[in-house]
Structure formats: structure tokens, C-alpha cells
Amino acid sequence: MHLSEQEIVRRKSLQALRELGVNPYPEAGYETNVTSDEILSRFDDDKPEALKSISLAGRIMSRRIMGNASFAELQDKAGRIQLYFRRDDICPGEDKTKYNQIFKKYLDIGDIIGIKGYAFRTKMGEISVHVEDYTILSKAIRPLPIVKEKDGKTYDAFTDPDQRYRQRYVDLVVNPQIKDVFTKRTKLINTMRDMFNEHGYLEVETPILQAIPGGAAARPFATHHNSLNMPMYLRIANELYLKRLIVGGFDGVYEFSKDFRNEGMDRTHNPEFTVMEIYVAYKDYHWMMDFTEEMIERVAIALHGKTLVQLGDKEIEFKRPYPRITMTDAIKTHTGYDITGKSEDELREICKALDIEIDPSMGKGKLIDEIFGEKCEPHYIQPTFIIDYPKEMSPLTKKHRDNPDLTERFELMVNGKELANAYTELNDPIDQRERFEEQLKLSQKGDDEAMFIDQDFLRALEYGMPPTAGMGIGIDRLAMLMTNNPSIQDVLFFPQMKPEAKPKVDEKSDFVALGIPEEWVDVIFKAGFTEIDALKAENPNKLHQTLCGMNKKHKLGLKNPTQDDVKDWIG
């Protein structure tokens, strides 16, 4: 294992602590009675004794050692507080080890400690804790990035997205403001859950591992079940299972769920993502629009205390009601074309005229979707319901009560993107079967996202499903909107990343086994050979020169091997 100088120093400190009888990873819990923010808010200059026997724990984030006194900053879950250490308080007797050795030499930034002491205000006016005793709770043997701040300006910020996402634990430690995004995300979910529970709807769990990935148009992740010897898929949606529960007699069911789609990754797409789907019996999509508006408004207020939310350089007003515009009207407004009653060929002509790329596998529904996506969607910045989608692109949606070419479906658009998708659910089993068969034709035409036919779902519908309204909403996207983050990676603790490229490193002992003296193995590592195979592929004469050169250059004072020695090692 290759360690940096600082890692070696910390491991030595760890050893030194053990030799002094200090357990750097004690088993016992540490009782605390206050947090950093409570000290700051409760401290009263007239009554400092109110915060006398306090005890708190956290991570050391900075140290300023001044001989026999020192300051440090302790970070706990709530924030930071300054600590004041004085040698003669920590070590009242003759033995000053606990200050001079343990605190000054063997503690580092990043270590987790518990302290006991009392609150006071320093000469400089900062509320601090005068430490009377401290306990090491966990030693950090890897150095944290050091982020400094003065007058609100941040120095040496830890901003590299790759490192931040791969090592989110470090990100959270050194960029504690990131925590706020995630607490807001959880609050968002809790707000929705509270609202659903108030209505008496039931939170349920449905299968993630499915034999038929249904309920949406997307490519699934495929896996294999060994003992059944059959392909299985990770779910792309929960719709069909939740509707089965409505068939079964629940009036309202909802699920917050991870769905998986085997498609591209970018700022707004992660292969696994969270959606909330809810189905309510005896309602239609008009009711669901009211319900959705109320839900979004409640979330905005819960998170921000108001309905006007900053998003980049825009402000989004989440106060209900939101305008409701039919898709046909939206297309008419933004393109001038009236798509009512147009045939597939006529739609193709319109796409051509509008300079929209199409391919032959696209049916009527997809063509219209394409026109809307290209020409209309970006215009809807403020929350807007787009309603009454063409039948072809909504195979699970009930036909529109006034127009058989349309369906009773809405999407909620915010900031030019789809946020929620909902409809009056199709509960006519004959119609549903026909729609699935149309999907099958699309699939045969080359649309690899067309839906599979789920026979069991059809059987369920044949037993009768009450009229139902259903709605799905992307939780990650809602979180992005509500926390002003343009990237999905910023609202996921652990966004999907490519596996970390890790150079293969053979053990030192493997090199020694070749007959190479240990001190030369270090030199070989230093020269960049961390794999036996790479070393063996090297020209022995060149390797000999390289090693002798390293010996000289770094003044190692080793006895150079002969060329034959080197040949023997790698021969």
C-alpha cells in the first residue's frame, strides 16, 4: 500500500497513542448534553454559568496552537464551535503528556473527539468552549481537504465534482452546506407523505424485481434469476402493481420508489431514480390536478416558507392554481399548426416544416410528442398543466370523454421540463388489451421502448377496477427545483459514477519473492513499477540503469545491483 507522507505520520501517531495507553477507537459511547448551535444560541454574557458542565462531540476542523494554549474548531451535526485548550487545565498535575504530546502532536484535523468544559466568550468576542477534558473518539488516518473561510470568502474549496460525488462523506464534512440540500429533500418527501396519510391513503411496497417491466416506455436493466432460470428486470415504473392494489379494493395507494432505466446519464438522468406514484379510486384527472397543485404548493411552503422559489436566475411561483392548457392549443400557440384530426403522414409533413428530426418508427403519438417537446415544452417555465394528450402516446390512459383521439392525461411542466405525469386510468380491459397490442406493433416497427403486454395486469382489470386517477412525480427533479440545483447528482447522495480507475498494485512481498532485496522494492515502486508483469516486460538493461539512476538521484546510498542481478530478478 502506498501512503502519502501525511498518512504515514498519522499512522505513527496512532501507534504512539496506543503506546501511551490511549485507545484511538474506544468502544464506549460518549454522552453529550449539547450541540454547537445550542451553545451559540443559548449563551448569555450575563449568565455564562448556564452553560457550565457541557459535553459535546465532533470532528476537529482546524487548530491554532500557541504554545501552552490552543484553539480548535469542533464540527458536529449542527455546525462549528471554537474550543479553547489550556495546558494546565487539561493537565492539572505534573504530567503534561495529555496536552504536550497527545493534543499537540498526535491529534490532527479530522479526528473525532469528545470534550467537557464550559462556554465563554473570548477577547475577540467569539463564543467558545473552554475545554476541561477531552477524549479521543476516533482517529482519522487520512487527511481531510482543508477548506478555509474568511469574511464569507472560501479558500481552497473542495469543489471537484468527481471527488465530491465519489467521496460524498468528505463532501459532507468539508462542505456542510450540502447537508441542507439533503435535509430539504427528506423534508419534501415527508411533506408529501404527511399529506397522503392525512387523506387516509396507504403507503405500500411493490416488487422491484419483475418478470415483465411494465408501466412506462423505457429500456430496463435485465438480470437473471438462477433457480427459476429466467430473465428478470428491475422495475421501470410501479404503475401496474399499484393499480392491481386498486383492483384489490384499496381506495388510495402510494409508493415512493426507486425505478431503474437503462439509458443515458446526464445532468437530469441517473440510471436509478426516485419517483412517487399515487392512485386514488373514484377520482379523475381533474381532481388529480387539484391534488397535485396542493401538494406542490405545500412542499414549497414546507421548504421555503413561501411559494416563490429561486431557480438559477429565474423565480418560480408555486402558488396554485396553475394554468391548464391542452396539448393541441399549446402546439397551435407555439407553432401555428392545428394538429386536430391530422393523419400520420400529415404530421410528418408538419415535423418537416418545423425542422424536427423524425424517424420512420415514429407513430402519430410520438410525432406529436416530438413537436411538443421541441417547440412548446421549453416555454413553460412557471408551473403549467398540459392536458389531453393524443391516444397513441398514452397506452394506459382512459380515452377523453369528449374526443376519442385524445386521452385524459396531464403533465405538469415546470422550468420547461416535465415534473409530474398523471391520468384518468384506463380501466376498460378490452380497450387496454387493444392498446397493448398497438404497443406490440410499435415494438415490431423498431421502437425498443414500446411496452410489453402484461397478461396478469389485464386479468386484474377484467375483474374490474374502479374509475381511478393516478399520478407520478420525479422526486429527484422536484428536489432539484426546490433546492435550486441544476444537476441530479447534487440531489443524490451517491450518484451513479463510472467505477473508479484503480491501478493494479502487487504486494511488496510478491516482489521480494522474486529475490529482490526489500530496499530495492521501494525503489522499484518509486520508479513506477507496481505490477510484477509490467516489471518483467521491461528491458533488464534499461531497468538496471533506471534503478541505479534513482539511487543516485535520490541519494539513497544503496549498493547498486549488477546487471545480472536485475536479469535474475525479472528473468
Next chain:
RNA sequence: GACUGAUUAGCUCAGCAGGUAGAGCAUCUGCCUUUUAAGCAGAGGGUCCGGAGUUCGAGCCUCCGAUCAGUCACCA
């Protein structure tokens, strides 16, 4: 997948017409009992992403490759 840019010390980043690398913080050694991006004095630390080429000489130029970011394309 395309284009553009990045990759140098543990971290954040400099570097020049091509002449064997610099700063701040961090680390180490001293000094300092109310400091705060503490201070002062000193020290160590680098396959300059990898490979090939041009050159007397490459962190810098050329080519190939890797990774990351942004934009676009694809995709809900």
C-alpha cells in the same frame, strides 16, 4: 457519440520563448497561555495523467490513449 477545456505536492492552484518545478494551506522541527484564513523561524514532500515522437534538452511542441467537466446529440 461529437466538440471544447482540464489533468502539476495531501488540498487549492501558478508556471514558460522548450533549459531537470513554484506559492498558499496541510505536514514535520522550534518559539508563542484568548487566537481566528493566528503569527514568526526553519525543513521535508512531485513517475508535472499514461504512452510514443520531435529535440542536445519536453510540464510546455506533435500524435495516440485514459479520466473529468461543460455544451450538443441520444434518452423521460
